Amino acid sequence: EPEVTQTPSHQVTQMGQEVILRCVPISNHLYFYWYRQILGQKVEFLVSFYNNEISEKSEIFDDQFSVERPDGSNFTLKIRSTKLEDSAMYFCASKRDILNYGYTFGSGTRLTVV
Amino acid sequence: AQSVTQLGSHVSVSEGALVLLRCNYSSSVPPYLFWYVQYPNQGLQLLLKYTSAATLVKGINGFEAEFKKSETSFHLTKPSAHMSDAAEYFCAVSDKSGNTPLVFGKGTRLSVIA
Numbered sequence: 001e002p003e004v005t006q007t008p009s010h011q012v013t014q015m016g017q018e019v020i021l022r023c024v025p026i027s028n029h030l031y032f033y034w035y036r037q038i039l040g041q042k043v044e045f046l047v048s049f050y051n052n053e054i055s056e057k058s059e060i061f062d063d064q065f066s067v068e069r070p071d072g073s074n075f076t077l078k079i080r081s082t083k084l085e086d087s088a089m090y091f092c093a094s095k096r097d098i099l100n101y102g103y104t105f106g107s108g109t110r111l112t113v114v
Numbered sequence: 115a116q117s118v119t120q121l122g123s124h125v126s127v128s129e130g131a132l133v134l135l136r137c138n139y140s141s142s143v144p145p146y147l148f149w150y151v152q153y154p155n156q157g158l159q160l161l162l163k164y165t166s167a168a169t170l171v172k173g174i175n176g177f178e179a180e181f182k183k184s185e186t187s188f189h190l191t192k193p194s195a196h197m198s199d200a201a202e203y204f205c206a207v208s209d210k211s212g213n214t215p216l217v218f219g220k221g222t223r224l225s226v227i228a
Contacts, residue, residue: 035215035216040123042220042221091158
């Protein structure tokens with residue numbers, strides 16, 4: 001069964017450093033998403049991406065965040081200057097069409113900012 | 115705006131006992147409702163979904179959920195717990211358009227005792 005692949009599974013970074021979280025969505029999927037879960041809190045929507053542009057973003061997704069689909073297969077989330085409060089599990093998801101029940105999630109990247 | 119409340123961050127049941135995980139939603143429009151499961155070190159996997167067809171929805175691994183509009187609930191049940199059911203369970207809500215992102219609850223960790 002096709003999978004969404006996320007790398008790395010765990011990343012530790014120093015506060016103020018840039019990090020790039022990587023995702024490989026399912027190949028025929030057109031809609032891409034990033035969600036995050038701070039420990040003990042809800043899974044929160046960050047951003048959706050379609051047709052090479054952001055289609056929606058949450059209040060969390062401020063100027064320090066950016067997303068890119070650089071080569072037609074990878075989908076990346078960049079945090080420019082990490083803060084302690086960015087420590088969370090970050091999930092990538094993709095779906096083939098607009099209907100909401102087609103999401104496939106990756107296994108997540110646990111980001112720890114020290 | 116939509117929201118989900120999952121009652122109980124941790125539920126513990128004996129093997130063979132009934133599993134009941136509670137989810138209440140708030141939505142100003144007819145909702146689509148989902149249950150996802152996350153096993154350790156894995157991604158979010160769709161268990162079942164309600165998309166305005168039958169109110170009793172059957173999913174994978176023997177789980178089912180019933181949509182009750184009058185109670186704004188979508189509780190997840192399984193008649194007999196198995197050790198392999200131990201995982202984190204997330205309830206999520208969206209609308210029918212497919213344009214809005216999933217809104218998740220905080221999750222409920224299910225432990226199964228032998």
